Amino acid sequence: MPDLRYKxxxxxRTEIPRPKRGEGQWALGFTEPLNKNEQSKKDDxxxxxxxxxxHIYSKRGFDSIxxxxxxxxxxxxxxxxxxxxxIDGGKTAVLEEEELDDRYFMMxxxxxxxxxxxxxxxxxxxxxxxxxxxxxxxxxxxNIQYHWIEIEDVPAIWEKLESAGLSTLEACGxxxxxxxxxxxxxxxxxxxxxxxxALEEIKRRFLGDPRFSNFPRKFKTAxxxxxSHDVAPEVNDVAFVGTVxxxxxxxxxxxxxxxxxxxxxxTEKLGVWIPLDEVPDAWEGxxxxxxxxxxxxxxxxxxxxxLVADWGRAKFREVLENEYLGRPLVDNASxxxxxxxxxxxxxxxxxxxxxxxxxxxxxxxVSGTLLVQLADVIxxxxxxxxxxxxYQKIVILGVAPDRLxxxxxxxxxxxxxxxxxxxxxxxxxxxxIEFCKLAIVDTKQRSADxxxxxxxxxxxxxxxxxxxxxxxPNACARTQVADIGLKGQLVMDENxxxxxxxxxxxxxxxxLEANFGRKLRAHKVTSAGLDDYVTxxxxxxxxxxxxxxxxxxxxxx
Ligand code: SF4
Numbered sequence: 001m002p003d004l005r006y007k008x009x010x011x012x013r014t015e016i017p018r019p020k021r022g023e024g025q026w027a028l029g030f031t032e033p034l035n036k037n038e039q040s041k042k043d044d045x046x047x048x049x050x051x052x053x054x055h056i057y058s059k060r061g062f063d064s065i066x067x068x069x070x071x072x073x074x075x076x077x078x079x080x081x082x083x084x085x086x087i088d089g090g091k092t093a094v095l096e097e098e099e100l101d102d103r104y105f106m107m108x109x110x111x112x113x114x115x116x117x118x119x120x121x122x123x124x125x126x127x128x129x130x131x132x133x134x135x136x137x138x139x140x141x142x143n144i145q146y147h148w149i150e151i152e153d154v155p156a157i158w159e160k161l162e163s164a165g166l167s168t169l170e171a172c173g174x175x176x177x178x179x180x181x182x183x184x185x186x187x188x189x190x191x192x193x194x195x196x197x198a199l200e201e202i203k204r205r206f207l208g209d210p211r212f213s214n215f216p217r218k219f220k221t222a223x224x225x226x227x228s229h230d231v232a233p234e235v236n237d238v239a240f241v242g243t244v245x246x247x248x249x250x251x252x253x254x255x256x257x258x259x260x261x262x263x264x265x266x267t268e269k270l271g272v273w274i275p276l277d278e279v280p281d282a283w284e285g286x287x288x289x290x291x292x293x294x295x296x297x298x299x300x301x302x303x304x305x306x307l308v309a310d311w312g313r314a315k316f317r318e319v320l321e322n323e324y325l326g327r328p329l330v331d332n333a334s335x336x337x338x339x340x341x342x343x344x345x346x347x348x349x350x351x352x353x354x355x356x357x358x359x360x361x362x363x364x365x366v367s368g369t370l371l372v373q374l375a376d377v378i379x380x381x382x383x384x385x386x387x388x389x390x391y392q393k394i395v396i397l398g399v400a401p402d403r404l405x406x407x408x409x410x411x412x413x414x415x416x417x418x419x420x421x422x423x424x425x426x427x428x429x430x431x432x433i434e435f436c437k438l439a440i441v442d443t444k445q446r447s448a449d450x451x452x453x454x455x456x457x458x459x460x461x462x463x464x465x466x467x468x469x470x471x472x473p474n475a476c477a478r479t480q481v482a483d484i485g486l487k488g489q490l491v492m493d494e495n496x497x498x499x500x501x502x503x504x505x506x507x508x509x510x511x512l513e514a515n516f517g518r519k520l521r522a523h524k525v526t527s528a529g530l531d532d533y534v535t536x537x538x539x540x541x542x543x544x545x546x547x548x549x550x551x552x553x554x555x556x557x
Contacts, residue, residue, distance in 0.1 A: 024216070024296030034297040037174070040068055041214045046076035046173055053077060058155050062103045065151065071097055076175055076213065078108040078168025079154070082147055082435040089433055089440035089500055090490060092472070100437040105149040107132070108171035109161060111142050113181015113199055113223070113231075115385045115397060116164075122375035123164040127157050128368025136371055137444075138364040140232075140428055140477060141178045141220070142388040143171060144371075147435050169208050174215045176206060176287065180231040182224040183358075183387040183395040187350040192242035193225035193250035198279035205280055212287055216294035216302035219287060220259070222390075223279070225250070229335075230342040232390050234258050234266045235481060237304040238286045243335045245273040252279055253334050256286055256316060257308025260475040264516050265305040268313040273332035285324030289316070339509075339550070343391040345425050346418055347404065354384075355399045357408060359416035363429040363447045363469075364392030373414045381407040392428050422461045423454040428478070432471035432488070439471035441488035441500040446527055453531045458538060465538060465551050469502075480516035481508040483551040484534060491524045500527040506537070507555025518555060 022030035024038065033039040040046075049069050057065045065074075070081065081101040092100070109124065116124070124144050128136035131153045132146035139145050149157070161167055170176055179199055186194040202221070206212050222231035225242030233239030233255050240252040251273045258267035274282050290304045308316055321328050345358040361370075374394070378385060384398025394416065399407055408418050417424065427450070430436070432443025447469045468482035472489070479485035485508050491501030502525050508517030525533040545554050 022297065023301070025293050026296075027292035030296075035299065037072070037299060038296050040072045041174065043068070044073070045210055045213055046073035046175075047208060047210060047213050049073035050077055050169075053079075053151070054155050054158075057151050058153075062151050067098070071101075073173075074105075075172035076170055078110070078171030079149070080106045080172060081437070082106045083433065083437045083439065089471075089488070090498060092438060092440050097437065103150075104147065105151065105154075106431070106435055107146045107149045107154075107157070107168055108139070108178070109144045109146075109166055109168050110171045110178035111144070111166065111388050112179040112203055113142060113183070113185065113196070113387065114165070115387055117385045118375045118378040118383075120164040120166060121371055121378060121386055123160050124166070125368045125371025125373075125375060127160055128371060130368070131157055132368065134368045136366050136368050137431070138361060138366060138388050138392050138394060140364070140390050140392050142180055142183075142390060143178050144388070145431070170213070172218075174217050175213055175219065176202075176215075177218050177220050179203065180220075180222040180224075180236065180390050181387075182226045182230050183344055183389045184226060184230070184348075184356060184397070185224070187352065187354075187356060187397055188226055189349055189351045190227055191225050191351070192227055192244060193252070193276060195223045195225045195240065195242065195252065195276065195279070198240070198252075198276055199223050201280045202283050206284065206287065212291065215287070215291055216296045217299065219290055219304065221283065223252070225252070227335075227338065228342040229337040230344065230390070232342075232478065232481070234337065235260050235264075235478060236267065237290070238283065239267055240274070240279055240282070241335060243273065243332060245330065245332045248273060248275070248330065251275045251332075253332065254282055254286070254329075255334075256313075257305040259303050259305040260478055260480050261303075262300075262473050262475075263305070264475070264480045265309060268308055268316070269334035270313055270317050270329070271331060271334045272317070272329040274329065281325060282320075282329075285320045288324050289319060293319070343389055343393050343425065344395050345393060345420065347408070350398070353401070354397075355401060355404055357396045357399055357404070357411070357418050358389070359394050359396065359411050359418050360420040360425050361392070361394065361416060362424055362451060363427055363444055365444055365448070370414055370416075374411075374416065377407060377410045377414065380410070383407065393425075421451075421455045422458070422464060423451040423467070426464060426466040427451055427469065428467075428482075429469040430471050430474075430476040432469075436471060438474060439488065440490060441471050441502070441527060443469045443471045443477070443488065446530065450530055450534065454534060454538075457531075457535055461538075463542070463545075463551065465541075467534065479508075480505055482517065483507060483509070483555075484537065485517045486525075486530075489524075491526055493526050493528075501525055502527070502530065504533070507552040509552040515552070515556075517552075
């Protein structure tokens with residue numbers, strides 16, 4: 001394995017004792033693949049699969065696809081096989097992956113925090129309508145996700161995406177996954193610093209770069225200069241968070257090692273100040289540490305969070321400065337994330353006198369048709385475009401004040417409310433059993449039904465309560481940082497039968513009081529009993545809360 005590390009002239013090696021049992025860390029000499037994923041990446045750079053899709057598989061059809069590409073390298077192109085319909089959640093853990101595989105694909109398009117023009121939104125909508133049975137979901141990583149994609153259609157889809165400045169490159173896989181950017185970057189009145197150029201530069205320099213196409217596992221990036229910390233920086237592998245140095249002015253702190261799933265960790269804040277134009281170098285350094293020192297033996301221990309937990313922030317910073325940047329970083333106190341919601345829903349003033357409008361599709365589910373309608377609304381009202389949010393929402397930017405009322409009414413007519421109920425605004429759901437091969441339970445439809453019922457039962461709720469619904473322990477919809485986090489699993493019903501249900505986590509939060517929701521062992525609920533369970537918890541909270549006490553604080557009491 002070649003030594004790919006960037007070594008500035010002034011670099012010095014930090015003494016790191018070689019562990020007795022190799023974890024597959026390249027930098028310590030353990031370069032032999034220790035599992036089949038590592039072997040597959042060594043056999044062929046996953047980026048090479050693009051050419052095979054374009055020139056072989058799309059022409060010869062599904063059956064021509066090499067299994068190692070189908071279930072491995074396709075992910076680097078944002079493609080996963082989707083779950084065969086009709087296989088219940090009880091079979092997820094017992095069937096082989098090929099038995100769960102359908103002949104259709106889920107396709108993820110990354111937006112990386114970019115402003116989508118009306119033309120780009122239209123292209124996204126037309127792809128969903130024409131190639132994906134009219135599916136399209138807004139994900140909590142600012143992607144558009146399609147289903148029912150056929151391999152023969154992929155070249156035409158890519159061509160259309162590329163003409164709109166979009167791609168699926170490295171939208172999945174052990175790669176630089178889609179970047180989260182502030183949905184209001186460059187326009188928000190209260191912004192500390194606009195990080196758009198740094199995010200664009202990271203993308204330009206490192207996306208599709210073979211030096212960064214083989215990480216130990218996924219690598220999630222978030223960057224925001226907004227004081228609300230609107231990109232969930234606490235749960236990303238690397239996050240740049242806007243801050244002000246008393247003498248040097250606005251810049252970014254660097255947070256590393258966050259992630260949820262079965263071993264949740266919040267990011268460690270390095271307490272530094274990085275100027276805007278040096279953010280890409282810092283990203284390269286952190287990504288380099290992950291590539292070179294990340295644990296590759298066990299997939300379950302391969303995320304950056306495990307290395308950061310073992311090293312601690314001081315050693316991480318020392319290695320970053322000495323081996324990768326070749327210079328010390330500037331000390332600066334880390335900013336604290338504010339309490340409260342960060343979704344930009346509703347109407348807000350921009351610094352240029354225009355307005356932005358955040359709207360809430362139900363659990364991110366839109367459709368190709370709806371996106372085409374959204375493009376019409378943007379165009380007809382002369383708005384600048386739209387951005388997706390890490391909360392499965394959409395923000396329309398650059399709306400002239402005299403067009404606002406008409407725009408809000410038009411959005412409402414297509415099902416995108418700027419004034420949603422708490423439940424529509426604050427419920428997220430992952431893909432779930434409809435399409436995901438790892439799922440145990442249904443999420444999207446179950447959540448939509450839950451929202452409708454809670455809107456009926458609590459029409460005038462005067463509190464913000466978040467509900468995150470996940471189809472398995474993987475936490476794609478951030479189970480542990482919701483007020484009510486629901487983790488899909490099989491549970492016993494009153495007759496002793498195994499049925500779809502959820503393990504409940506209560507009182508999770510990001511921000512000032514960031515913590516993981518309490519997993520209450522006794523709190524397991526069947527999917528059928530979910531409406532009543534949430535109703536009981538919310539009723540108790542409303543009856544028992546003290547003045548101004550938010551849900552997570554009430555749970556912690
Ligand atoms: Fe699939 Fe589980 Fe992620 Fe949901 S949380 S999308 S079920 S892997």
